[in-house]
Amino acid sequence: MKTNLKQLSKQELLLFMEQAGQRKFRTDQIIRWIYDKLATSFDEMTDLSSAFREELQNIAVISSLTLLQRQVSKDGTQKFLFELEDGQTIESVLMPNSKGEGRFTLCISSQVGCAVGCKFCMTGRLGLKRNLKAYEIADQVISVKRFIVQQPSGESTKSGGDKPEITNIVFMGMGEPFNNFNEVSRALSKLTDLMGFSKRKITVSTAGILPGIQKLAESKPLVNLAVSLNATTDEGRNRIMPINKKYPLKDLIRACRDFPLPPRRRITFEYVMLAGINDSDEDAGRLVKLLAGIKSKINLIPYNQLNNSGELRTPSEDRVLAFQNILKKAGMTALIRKSKGADISAACGQLKAAYK
Numbered sequence: 142m143k144t145n146l147k148q149l150s151k152q153e154l155l156l157f158m159e160q161a162g163q164r165k166f167r168t169d170q171i172i173r174w175i176y177d178k179l180a181t182s183f184d185e186m187t188d189l190s191s192a193f194r195e196e197l198q199n200i201a202v203i204s205s206l207t208l209l210q211r212q213v214s215k216d217g218t219q220k221f222l223f224e225l226e227d228g229q230t231i232e233s234v235l236m237p238n239s240k241g242e243g244r245f246t247l248c249i250s251s252q253v254g255c256a257v258g259c260k261f262c263m264t265g266r267l268g269l270k271r272n273l274k275a276y277e278i279a280d281q282v283i284s285v286k287r288f289i290v291q292q293p294s295g296e297s298t299k300s301g302g303d304k305p306e307i308t309n310i311v312f313m314g315m316g317e318p319f320n321n322f323n324e325v326s327r328a329l330s331k332l333t334d335l336m337g338f339s340k341r342k343i344t345v346s347t348a349g350i351l352p353g354i355q356k357l358a359e360s361k362p363l364v365n366l367a368v369s370l371n372a373t374t375d376e377g378r379n380r381i382m383p384i385n386k387k388y389p390l391k392d393l394i395r396a397c398r399d400f401p402l403p404p405r406r407r408i409t410f411e412y413v414m415l416a417g418i419n420d421s422d423e424d425a426g427r428l429v430k431l432l433a434g435i436k437s438k439i440n441l442i443p444y445n446q447l448n449n450s451g452e453l454r455t456p457s458e459d460r461v462l463a464f465q466n467i468l469k470k471a472g473m474t475a476l477i478r479k480s481k482g483a484d485i486s487a488a489c490g491q492l493k494a495a496y497k
């Protein structure tokens with residue numbers, strides 16, 4: 142079987158090329174072609190001899206995702222629907238940064254579907270179809286990058302001047318990254334070693350899979366951690382996040398306290414606000430106590446209503462502001478994150494990769 146070069150780490154690629162009788166500078170050339178110039182075939186690699194390209198064709202492939210659909214929201218958010226080799230589909234969401242035109246944060250998926258089953262999340266309703274391979278995770282970044290740099294200026298970048306750039310990567314798309322730890326970890330190495338992203342610009346978000354938090358703490362690159370907290374009592378959290386029965390709040394918070402934060406870094410806590418469930422003043426007070434002493438920032442995300450939401454409702458704006466105020470008064474950093482791209486179902490919790 143031919144080797145997919147995109148699945149290999151830098152070390153593995155060096156070894157592969159060595160075994161093919163090639164010197165190191167050849168590997169560097171190939172890395173540049175795949176990860177900087179975003180080549181999808183050996184034919185494009187014009188500075189390699191045709192004999193070498195032919196040899197590569199026989200032993201290796203460069204995989205790529207198939208873009209099925211792209212939707213653009215009123216607020217500039219773009220959602221990309223990709224097809225994988227086996228016909229499964231995933232979504233990635235590109236959001237313009239608040240500062241800097243033509244600069245974007247890309248939200249990527251780590252699994253097709255998700256097994257965690259949080260009550261408020263559309264991806265959870267799909268169940269888990271399968272884990273993504275590291276190359277499928279990294280390929281979302283490569284494909285979107287390829288797409289935006291090829292856009293005529295004016296479409297992706299309002300200024301039309303500088304080249305559009307993905308500055309931050311967040312693992313907040315479909316799936317629970319820590320239920321696919323090995324491939325996510327390989328993808329993280331790829332993003333930093335081969336694609337030049339700083340570990341400070343990458344964030345992995347988890348529903349609270351404790352072994353994953355502990356493994357991330359020990360692994361390199363040490364990227365940013367985000368935890369979807371969403372409740373302040375076990376009773377409340379059990380109701381909306383069944384995973385809490387396995388990894389209860391006390392243990393989750395302890396793992397966060399133990400997380401080895403490098404200087405000037407913080408843990409992000411996401412808190413989906415649900416009317417009458419987790420949005421009371423008492424909840425805010427408990428949240429302050431729960432996170433006391435943890436270098437953190439809190440993202441309050443007003444619930445994005447899904448179809449058949451049952452008892453789940455979005456709180457009023459006043460309630461969200463009052464909740465935020467209590468946190469702020471206690472000296473915490475708490476931002477209200479209005480989800481972007483709701484009109485194209487690209488907002489938090491809405492990803493289901495359905496082809497319309």
Ligand code: SAH
Pocket residue numbers: 261262263312313314315316317318346347348367368369371411412413442443444445446447480489490491
């Ligand atoms: N599985 C990981 C990564 C996905 S991140 C995790 O859960 O952290 C998706 C984020 O969107 C999570 O913080 C989740 O709490 C939030 N979310 C899910 N459904 C939502 C909804 N309907 N409205 C607002 N936020 C939602």
Ligand code: SF4
Pocket residue numbers: 255256257258259262263264265266314315316317347348369490
């Ligand atoms: Fe899975 Fe995260 Fe959605 Fe929960 S919120 S079902 S963990 S993707």
